[in-house]
Amino acid sequence: MHGQSRIGGLATVTSxxxxxxxxxxxxxGLSAQEVVVRAASLGIEVLAITDHDTTVGVPEAVAEGQRxxxxxxxxxxxxxxxxxxxxxLLGYFVDPxxxxxxxxxxxxxxxxxxxxxxxxxxxxxxxxxxxxDRLVEVSGGSGSIGRPHVATTLLEAxxxxxxxxxxxxxxxxxxxxxxxxxxxxxxxxxxLLKGSGGLPVLAHPYIYSRDGERRAGxxxxxxxxxxxxxxxxxxxxxxxxxxxxxxxxxxALAVQHGLLITGGSDFHGGRLGNGLGSVAVPWAVWEGLExxxxxxxxxxxxxxxxxxxx
Numbered sequence: 001m002h003g004q005s006r007i008g009g010l011a012t013v014t015s016x017x018x019x020x021x022x023x024x025x026x027x028x029g030l031s032a033q034e035v036v037v038r039a040a041s042l043g044i045e046v047l048a049i050t051d052h053d054t055t056v057g058v059p060e061a062v063a064e065g066q067r068x069x070x071x072x073x074x075x076x077x078x079x080x081x082x083x084x085x086x087x088x089l090l091g092y093f094v095d096p097x098x099x100x101x102x103x104x105x106x107x108x109x110x111x112x113x114x115x116x117x118x119x120x121x122x123x124x125x126x127x128x129x130x131x132x133d134r135l136v137e138v139s140g141g142s143g144s145i146g147r148p149h150v151a152t153t154l155l156e157a158x159x160x161x162x163x164x165x166x167x168x169x170x171x172x173x174x175x176x177x178x179x180x181x182x183x184x185x186x187x188x189x190x191x192l193l194k195g196s197g198g199l200p201v202l203a204h205p206y207i208y209s210r211d212g213e214r215r216a217g218x219x220x221x222x223x224x225x226x227x228x229x230x231x232x233x234x235x236x237x238x239x240x241x242x243x244x245x246x247x248x249x250x251x252a253l254a255v256q257h258g259l260l261i262t263g264g265s266d267f268h269g270g271r272l273g274n275g276l277g278s279v280a281v282p283w284a285v286w287e288g289l290e291x292x293x294x295x296x297x298x299x300x301x302x303x304x305x306x307x308x309x310x
Contacts, residue, residue: 014042014043014044014275014276014277014278015044015265015277015278015279015280015281016043016044016045016046016277016281016283017044017045017046017263017264017281017282017283017285017286018039018044018046018047018048018264018265018267018276018277018279018281019046019047019048019050019073019075019090019092019262019263019264019281019285019286019289020048020050020077020090020203020236020239020262020263020264020265020266020267021035021047021048021049021050021264021265021266021267021268021276022049022050022051022052022077022266022267022268022269023035023049023051023057023061024057024140025051025054025056025057026051026052026053026054026057026077026146027052027139027145027146027148027149027268028051028267028268028269029268029269030269031057031060032049032057032058032060032061032064033060033061033064035047035049035061035267035269035276036061036064036065036068036070036072037064037068038276039068039070039276039277040068040069040070042276042277043277044070044276044277045069045070045071046070046071046073046286047061047065047070047071047072047073048072048073048074048075048090048092048264049061049072049073049074049075050075050076050077050090050091050092050264051076051077052076052077052078052079052146053076053077053078053079053105053108053109053112054076054105054109055074055075055076055094055096055102055105058072058074058075058096059096062074073092073093073289074092074093074094074095074096075090075091075092075093075094075198076090076091076094076101076105076193076198077089077090077091077203078091078104078105078108078184078189078192078193079108079181079184080183080184080185080186080188080189081180081181081182081183081184081185081186082185082186084173085218086173086181087186087202087218087223088202088203088204089186089189089190089193089200089201089202089203090200090201090202090203090236090262091193091196091198091199091200091201092198092199092201092262092289092293093197093198093199093293094193094196094197094198095196095197095198098195098196098197100192100195100196101192101193101195101196101198104184104189104192107182108182108184111181111182112145112146112181112182113145115179115180115181115182116135116145116146116149116150117132118179119147119150119171119177119178119179120132120135120150122176122177122179123150123154123159123170123171123177126170126176126177128154128157128159128170128177129157130150130153130154130157130159131153134153134156135149135150135153138152138153138156147167147171148268150166150171151163151166151167151171154166154170154171186223186226186227186230187226187227187230190227190230190231190232191230191231193231194231194233197296197297199233199234199260199289199292199293199296200227200231200232200233200234201232201233201234201235201236201260201262202218202223202224202227202232202234202235202236203236204236204239204266205217205218205220205235205236205250206218206239206242206246206250208240208241208242208243208246209241210241212241212243214246220253224253224257224259225257228257228258228259232259233259233260233292234254234259234260234261234262234289235250235253235254235257235259235260235261235262236250236261236262236263236264237250237251237254237261237262237263238261238262238263238264238279238280238281238282238285239263239264239266239279240265240266240274240278240279260285260288260289260292261285261288262281262285262289263279263281263285264279264281265277265278265279
């Protein structure tokens with residue numbers, strides 16, 4: 001851990017590593033450049049840009065990182081669906097120029113717009129109309145429009161009294177305005193991330209509230225063997241509000257399945273959200289991730305040389 005910031009007059013430790021954050025390229029509140037500037041000011045040395053269904057913010061972040069002395073890891077977050085279970089996958093060191101990956105991301109972004117339009121139609125029928133143009137403006141015009149933008153617009157229009165209320169009453173899974181998302185199978189997402197040169201990692205397998213209550217969780221006994229076979233490389237162990245018991249459990253599963261461990265703040269930039277670098281991620285996590293990437297790169301280079309000389 002490294003550095004300190006102040007929230008409400010209290011000093012808080014800032015991690016040197018944050019491997020999960022979002023920018024205005026998807027549903028974050030700061031541009032890629034602004035996120036890197038903030039990271040540098042907090043003493044963060046390694047930062048992964050993991051926007052939803054897009055890598056458009058990566059080049060800007062990498063360039064700013066070079067100016068500020070911050071290592072920026074090019075990444076992406078893909079939401080996959082199997083039946084009614086939603087699984088989020090992070091890809092680290094992805095190649096933004098990979099055509100197959102970009103094809104999937106483009107389809108996912110288009111589906112996000114279609115989904116948002118259907119949600120707005122349902123909300124209007126329920127007596128909670130919001131303007132499409134305003135929703136697009138709130139999203140920053142990003143192709144990666146999502147439910148957080150809808151919640152923000154509902155709050156702004158006075159239809160709900162809080163961001164959480166928007167999800168709990170209207171747009172959360174099972175809510176009257178909820179619309180199922182574009183279905184990318186988890187195994188397909190893992191294979192595409194791996195094929196783009198990335199390290200696929202299972203994101204936040206559990207979700208805990210700020211008071212330590214577990215609100216959601218995947219059946220990892222079911223999913224880890226399946227995803228590992230498809231090429232999963234890691235699991236997010238350090239995440240906001242995780243109690244020690246959850247971290248220990250996930251660490252044991254990582255060892256059992258031969259997975260890397262990662263972690264981050266899932267920073268979005270909102271006033272009530274998680275602060276950048278607010279989750280203590282050990283430096284060894286970054287070393288393990290970087291080492292695995294380097295080994296895979298060297299392995300692929302060796303295979304390419306063998307093909308040329310064979």
